[in-house]
Amino acid sequence: MALSPRTWILLALLLLLAAVPPAAAYFGQPFYLDLLRRVMIFAIAAISLNLILGYGGMVSFGHAAYLGIGAYAVGVLAHYGIHNGWLQWGLAIGASALVALAIGAISVRTSGIYFIMITLAFTQMLYYLGISIEEYGGDDGMRLNVRSQFSGLIDLNDPTEFYYLVLAILALFLYLSRRLVESRFGLVLQAARSNEVRSRAIGLSPYPYRLAAFVISGALCGLAGALLVNHTAYLTPEFMNWTRSGELMFMVILGGIATTSGPLLGAAALLLLEDVLQGWSVLPKWVHEHWQLYLGVILVLVVLFAKRGLAGFLPGKNE
Amino acid sequence: MNLVLIAEQTLNGLQLGVMLFLLAAGLTLVFGIMNLVNLAHGALYMVGAYLTTYFYQATGSFALGVILGLAGTLVVGIVTELVALRTLYERDHLDQVLATFGLILFFNELIAILWGRAAIYSTIPDYLSGHVELIGNLRYPLYRLVIIGVGLAVAILLWFVVSRTRLGMLIRAGASNRAMVAALGINIRLLYTIVFGFGAALAGLAGLLSGPIYAVQPGMGELVLIQVFVVIVIGGIGSVRGALVGALIVGMVDTMGRAFLKPALATILSPSAAETAGPALASMLIYLLMAVVLAFRPEGLFPSRG
Amino acid sequence: MNNLLLETRQLHKAFGALIATDQVDFDVRDGETHAVIGPNGAGKTTFLKQLSGELRPDTGSIRFAGEDITGLPSHRRSRKGLARSFQITSIYRDFTALDNVALAVQAHAGHGFHFWRPAREDISLRRPARQVLEKVGLEKRANILAANLSHGEQRQLEIAMVLATRPRLMLLDEPVAGMATDESQRMIEFLATLKGEKTIVLVEHDMDAVFSLADRISVLVYGRIIATGTPAEIRANPEVRAAYLGEDA
Numbered sequence: 001m002a003l004s005p006r007t008w009i010l011l012a013l014l015l016l017l018a019a020v021p022p023a024a025a026y027f028g029q030p031f032y033l034d035l036l037r038r039v040m041i042f043a044i045a046a047i048s049l050n051l052i053l054g055y056g057g058m059v060s061f062g063h064a065a066y067l068g069i070g071a072y073a074v075g076v077l078a079h080y081g082i083h084n085g086w087l088q089w090g091l092a093i094g095a096s097a098l099v100a101l102a103i104g105a106i107s108v109r110t111s112g113i114y115f116i117m118i119t120l121a122f123t124q125m126l127y128y129l130g131i132s133i134e135e136y137g138g139d140d141g142m143r144l145n146v147r148s149q150f151s152g153l154i155d156l157n158d159p160t161e162f163y164y165l166v167l168a169i170l171a172l173f174l175y176l177s178r179r180l181v182e183s184r185f186g187l188v189l190q191a192a193r194s195n196e197v198r199s200r201a202i203g204l205s206p207y208p209y210r211l212a213a214f215v216i217s218g219a220l221c222g223l224a225g226a227l228l229v230n231h232t233a234y235l236t237p238e239f240m241n242w243t244r245s246g247e248l249m250f251m252v253i254l255g256g257i258a259t260t261s262g263p264l265l266g267a268a269a270l271l272l273l274e275d276v277l278q279g280w281s282v283l284p285k286w287v288h289e290h291w292q293l294y295l296g297v298i299l300v301l302v303v304l305f306a307k308r309g310l311a312g313f314l315p316g317k318n319e
Numbered sequence: 320m321n322l323v324l325i326a327e328q329t330l331n332g333l334q335l336g337v338m339l340f341l342l343a344a345g346l347t348l349v350f351g352i353m354n355l356v357n358l359a360h361g362a363l364y365m366v367g368a369y370l371t372t373y374f375y376q377a378t379g380s381f382a383l384g385v386i387l388g389l390a391g392t393l394v395v396g397i398v399t400e401l402v403a404l405r406t407l408y409e410r411d412h413l414d415q416v417l418a419t420f421g422l423i424l425f426f427n428e429l430i431a432i433l434w435g436r437a438a439i440y441s442t443i444p445d446y447l448s449g450h451v452e453l454i455g456n457l458r459y460p461l462y463r464l465v466i467i468g469v470g471l472a473v474a475i476l477l478w479f480v481v482s483r484t485r486l487g488m489l490i491r492a493g494a495s496n497r498a499m500v501a502a503l504g505i506n507i508r509l510l511y512t513i514v515f516g517f518g519a520a521l522a523g524l525a526g527l528l529s530g531p532i533y534a535v536q537p538g539m540g541e542l543v544l545i546q547v548f549v550v551i552v553i554g555g556i557g558s559v560r561g562a563l564v565g566a567l568i569v570g571m572v573d574t575m576g577r578a579f580l581k582p583a584l585a586t587i588l589s590p591s592a593a594e595t596a597g598p599a600l601a602s603m604l605i606y607l608l609m610a611v612v613l614a615f616r617p618e619g620l621f622p623s624r625g
Numbered sequence: 626m627n628n629l630l631l632e633t634r635q636l637h638k639a640f641g642a643l644i645a646t647d648q649v650d651f652d653v654r655d656g657e658t659h660a661v662i663g664p665n666g667a668g669k670t671t672f673l674k675q676l677s678g679e680l681r682p683d684t685g686s687i688r689f690a691g692e693d694i695t696g697l698p699s700h701r702r703s704r705k706g707l708a709r710s711f712q713i714t715s716i717y718r719d720f721t722a723l724d725n726v727a728l729a730v731q732a733h734a735g736h737g738f739h740f741w742r743p744a745r746e747d748i749s750l751r752r753p754a755r756q757v758l759e760k761v762g763l764e765k766r767a768n769i770l771a772a773n774l775s776h777g778e779q780r781q782l783e784i785a786m787v788l789a790t791r792p793r794l795m796l797l798d799e800p801v802a803g804m805a806t807d808e809s810q811r812m813i814e815f816l817a818t819l820k821g822e823k824t825i826v827l828v829e830h831d832m833d834a835v836f837s838l839a840d841r842i843s844v845l846v847y848g849r850i851i852a853t854g855t856p857a858e859i860r861a862n863p864e865v866r867a868a869y870l871g872e873d874a
């Protein structure tokens with residue numbers, strides 16, 4: 001099979017991830033199962049953002065909103081006693097798509113600084129909405145006492161089963177996003193990012209394509225939100241905090257924008273970096289206590305000096 | 320719902336409006352002239368609040384605290400511009416967003432290291448505290464009137480600078496056509512630093528004024544920054560006039576909404592429904608307003624670019 | 626009877642006090658190559674932008690193939706067969722030459738909301754794209770990244786993208802701008818092969834190109850057309866000589 005070197009590396013990474021549960025069990029370190037599952041969930045969110053940010057060139061600062069909507073869809077239904085996973089996750093995707101459509105219809109017409117600020121503002125609006133609804137916990141949030149049920153097909157309470165489900169979804173999303181960006185639709189999106197004036201000149205109007213991409217991206221992130229709330233077993237409006245959006249953007253750029261493996265590499269790098277700064281015993285305590293300071297500096301340095309992201313270090317074709 | 324309450328809330332709205340204006344004026348110029356998305360603007364607001372509180376307590380003189388606080392913020396702003404932001408002017412918006420996002424983390428944590436994470440207590444001197452008897456039965460805090468006064472004075476000063484001085488002319492020219500100004504041989508770097516310093520000083524001023532009213536704690540900048548973004552989007556990027564109009568509108572709508580929406584809804588909905596819907600809707604009000612403005616004027620009310 | 630493919634009536638555009646397009650009546654016959662010349666600052670590019678849809682005129686109208694297109698945005702005009710090339714090369718730098726042309730083909734091959742099949746393996750897009758590249762002489766450079774093409778090759782790619790949209794009318798904005806003599810010769814020869822097949826509006830400074838390609842020439846000075854006629858008529862016109870050509874035309 002003629003696969004590029006990068007694809008082989010990506011497959012190897014996925015295989016490595018698949019080997020984690022048995023390895024963790026063998027070494028008695030269930031913590032890593034948890035950590036990597038979290039990495040994969042954020043990688044899924046990052047894949048969705050990469051679609052519009054990396055390939056589409058739309059600097060959306062509001063992506064955390066969909067994590068929140070997906071999470072709340074699951075949490076709110078559970079709150080009312082509906083634990084059917086199909087329904088919950090279906091609502092997570094559908095609600096996210098609808099909200100993305102509403103926000104996108106207004107914001108996608110704008111560009112540049114306006115687009116950044118508008119997406120940020122709308123996300124913040126949802127955040128405040130979440131805080132003000134006391135019924136669902138206000139700013140304390142809610143616990144998810146019963147995880148999503150899938151009529152016996154899979155038990156999310158089993159860490160390993162849940163892990164493999166997330167891994168399967170990750171692999172699926174990697175494949176889907178790859179096909180999407182190589183399709184006619186994806187090329188138009190990339191073309192509009194590369195040269196908008198030229199695109200109009202040959203007869204393409206970027207707006208409908210960008211809006212569609214925005215909606216698809218939001219919907220996929222909604223699923224990530226549903227996964228996240230099942231992972232943490234609680235949800236708060238903080239899921240939608242704009243700093244969360246910033247983290248997602250960092251994962252995308254850290255990994256390498258407009259690359260297939262970038263989101264996974266970026267999510268892994270950022271979350272592992274945060275974990276290291278907060279807890280690695282080799283580092284002194286004053287690093288642990290104020291890890292955000294060092295993270296901030298590292299992020300600034302990465303932006304200034306490591307533009308191609310981690311995927312830029314992989315061999316293989318330049319996209 | 321009596322007139323005194325309405326008058327009081329109107330003044331509150333005005334006060335919030337001028338505060339937002341102080342923050343928005345500098346930021347909108349930075350957006351418009353340097354095409355720089357600076358998320359760390361809120362950090363300067365925070366620095367202003369902290370430095371002023373510190374110097375006031377250290378020297379015992381409010382006036383000295385204000386002067387040193389403003390000067391300190393200006394210095395921090397300019398150093399940040401020279402060290403971290405200069406390289407970002409040439410970069411695309413994504414890089415700017417992420418780099419200034421990193422700066423926010425850095426500043427918030429730095430403040431936490433120096434002064435801890437808990438909110439610190441910021442006071443106002445006696446000669447500024449107390450209430451003033453206004454028309455009717457309205458007793459309004461003197462300090463808030465001072466803020467309104469300062470804000471309006473700054474607005475007039477800015478109007479003067481922007482429309483009557485050479486610097487202002489360069490600023491207006493730069494906001495509508497950056498490349499042209501550079502091509503005319505103006506020292507663009509110096510202009511940028513001056514504009515940025517201006518913005519930093521205004522942010523610091525907003526911070527020191529707000530200290531006694533709102534909480535002084537790490538992260539205080541980001542809470543208000545989003546509102547500032549809404550102001551700028553509504554007013555139009557690069558326009559000081561837009562910043563003033565937008566700020567006053569946002570300040571009024573937000574304040575009035577929070578004060579009167581719940582009671583207003585209670586007249587048509589059940590009390591418990593109004594209890595939930597009121598605050599929820601009130602917090603979303605300015606964003607809905609922004610959406611409406613954008614639907615009709617995607618460039619804001621007073622866009623500076625032709 | 627000569628069919629008018631494009632005509633403007635009283636086209637007018639002002640930027641503040643500066644009148645860029647001054648009540649311009651302009652027409653292009655089907656199948657002709659009509660050049661627009663004029664001194665720098667005459668408003669040629671502004672005029673062209675109004676024809677392509679990038680700028681809206683203040684007043685006046687534009688008709689294309691009998692239809693009023695004054696309010697139509699540029700991507701819709703492209704769909705109707707009115708294509709434009711740019712004075713400053715505007716291509717997709719991070720795509721290959723073939724990708725560039727294939728995108729232009731795709732833009733006119735139905736809607737782009739196909740989400741699954743790889744577009745680069747779509748014969749119905751790739752084959753016509755290769756044919757166009759062959760026509761302009763770039764077939765050997767098909768897989769080179771557009772950014773890595775020489776300046777002259779990039780100008781050729783510009784034209785290829787215009788051709789790929791199968792236009793009825795081509796608006797060419799200084800197609801030989803910045804080209805070396807032999808490159809521009811080749812481009813002129815190529816454009817000559819299109820004469821009759823396509824209707825062309827050519828904005829140019831290069832007088833070789835203008836006089837060898839044009840059926841008619843319009844002279845634009847300070848936003849006004851001061852003369853329209855055959856190359857011979859224009860050469861002989863005293864007003865034109867005074868305003869623009871100088872003595873040695």
